[in-house]
Structures are given as structure tokens and as C-alpha cells.
Amino acid sequence: MGSTKKQAGSNEALYKIDHDLVLHVAKQMKEIGVTKLAVVSSIGANPSSPSHYLKCKGEMERDVQALGFTNLLFVRPGPLVGRKVKTRADEKLVQMILNLCHL
Numbered sequence: 001m002g003s004t005k006k007q008a009g010s011n012e013a014l015y016k017i018d019h020d021l022v023l024h025v026a027k028q029m030k031e032i033g034v035t036k037l038a039v040v041s042s043i044g045a046n047p048s049s050p051s052h053y054l055k056c057k058g059e060m061e062r063d064v065q066a067l068g069f070t071n072l073l074f075v076r077p078g079p080l081v082g083r084k085v086k087t088r089a090d091e092k093l094v095q096m097i098l099n100l101c102h103l
Helices: 011-031 052-065 089-100
Strands: 036-040 071-075
Touching: 011 036, 011 052, 036 052, 052 071
Parallel strands: 036 071
Antiparallel strands: none
């Protein structure tokens, strides 16, 4: 689950998706007895970040961690590239650079 500010329409809507929705699902998992959880976050996630996106991801990590899962993994990938229905210009640039580096 995740979005971009452009897709979500506002910082508030992005927060509802990238923080609130993820936290809601994590709480539901905890309530039904799930003990192991993996969550995709973002490289640079930090609740003190000046970037709204990275702050949102950092707050999500903090709040999910507070739920007390026995095993919890936050995956923090760099830019996600690959085939998408909609591709942003900055993602195209990153993909070209990664292709040049054979990554």
C-alpha cells in the first residue's frame, strides 16, 4: 500500500494512505494473532524529517513498531522502478540512470 502526493491529491490524503491505512492493517493483523510482519517503507524514513513523505513513513514505522510484533521488518527500498500503469518523469530518470549502472 502506498501512494504519491500527486496520486493522493494532498499531503493529508497521502498521510491517510501511507500512515493511517498501513497502521490500521497492522493493528488488524495484531488483533488476529499475527506475530510476524513485514512493511515496505522508504529509505530515509524519519519521524523528524523535514520532508512530508519521509516524516510520514518514519511516523508509520514508529507507530507500527509500538504495536509490539514479535518479529517486525521494515523494508526501505530506494526508488521503486519497473513497469507501472503511470510513470512519473523523475522515476523515468532514475530508471535510465540505474540501467546505465546495470543495477
